[in-house]
Amino acid sequence: MKEFFQRLVSDKVGLIGFIGILLVIIVAVLAPVIAPYSPDRMFTEHTLEGPSSQFLFGTDELGRDIFSRTVYGAQVSLQVGLIAVGIGATAGLIFGLISGYFQGKVDQVIMRVMDVFFAFPDILLALTIVAVLGPSLTNTMIAIGIVFTPVFTRLVRSAVMSVKENEYLTSAVAIGVQPVKIITRHITPNIMAPFIVQITLALSGAILTEAALSFLGLGVQPPDPSWGVMLNASRTYMEFAPWTILFPVSAIVLTILCFNLLGDSLRDLLDPKLKQ
């Protein structure tokens, strides 16, 4: 673990991503302290004002402070990201382990179902699920979780199948270890590297999908401060009040960039072939 952090620090790009994500987390956790106003408070005399010392990022059409809303938006984004990816990764891990370990008919059934999900573009599938379940924050997280399940399933399945080729698995069978323990003790720890990388990359995807769904009006509902909701609201005013769109977009872009940078760097760090 210590060695791992040393290597992360020596990898500048990964470190930037890591620090960026830490900042987003700190901002989200400390939102009530950092934000000068409540995200819902309306200053009716100050609608659509540009950035000033009173309103750092300006105000929106209802006179709400964009800085406060962006800060609180980090909470929504991280919450959606973590829970949605948690759902997708857990489901994917379970299906992938079953599929990869038992193979045969179970594998065929699981993978064909996943192929059906794969056939749809992410955002279209998420939209359909939210449309069926009804737009809300919870349903957004469930929808994104379902969308990500096939990716994790396929990744875990192929990792399991490659780990299964190792003689230590035959050895565990020969010793008489219970199948459940073979899966939990011998297979799962050895597939963690690609799994963790996929989680960081999926986090950025989940944040982006949430923003897109909210922008389309099917995700987080106003007045909750989601970056996607803010984008949607600012659509009409962006020509003469560009600050209303600039700051939420920057927040999305920078957060996703950080997750991707960290994900790419983790992929290299966790790949034993690239170890010096």
Place this chain on the structure above:
Amino acid sequence: MADTAYAIEVKNLKKYFPIKGGVLKKTIGNVKAVDDITFNVKRNETLSLVGESGCGKSTTGRTILKLYEPTSGEIFLNGQKISDIPRGKFRRMRKDIQMIFQDPFSSLNPRMTVRSLLLEPLLTHKLASRKEANELVGEMIEKVGLSKEQLDRYPHEFSGGQRQRISIARALIVKPKVVILDEAVSALDVSIQSQILNLLIKLQEEFELTYVFISHDLNVVQHLSDRVGVMYLGQMMELGETKDIYNNPLHPYTRALLSAIPSLDPYEKKERIILHGDVPDPSNPPSGCPFRLRCPKAHDRCAEEKPRFLEKEKNHWVACHLFDE
């Protein structure tokens, strides 16, 4: 447990691997990895199976362990028929028969410490409480020549020979009766090989073990075995006491194999029997004797009928028409 002098009896064992092909995944042929072999292993003896790559010796070992289901034939372990016990049920009996693998770099889970690797078999078979198990692990690690201080390290911190010692400890800690050694020293340096072999001989006496030693290294086999079985293309060609096989080989294949042992004496005159051609495709073996296409003494009868496996001399069996009048 039935009273028998044999730790393992194998009767007419066959293991075919189907070749699937076409859109509907129909079986279009079989790789006859093990084709009708019969042998037995006495208690506390070492039987070696030798032969070149692909002759079915490893498959035989793994089928005895029920890592593969036999296609047909019977396997008895200490007099009990195990070939028709379902694999799920056989799991609890695995403590009686253990295996040591060839590659010490892939046969130990890299994420487990030596301690947990050694605890696992004991706790799996509920042979000891956690406290007792910890003591047994300490004793065992010293028996294989490592120290207790090394228990909390991971496999990658050890050399190949040390890892193989860990594998041996892991297999023997449940006090099995039979151990299958699949090329157990082939991946090691020659200097380490002899240490591991001597350790295996010492532990065999101490734990009263029966070894099935699978190898292609004829020098090692001569050093370790009581009896030797020579396999070719999934069939047993010759089986006998080690001294008989090495001093008086009957089968032409055994003779060719033994003539290939490299000698340490550069001036020694050796008659090298060179075999021509390759091992035939095991999915499409030749008619009659499997060896006839490469045999220097093949004659008409060899193509027509499969030679019987006969006891030519006492305890010395051979499958060749030259000895079947």
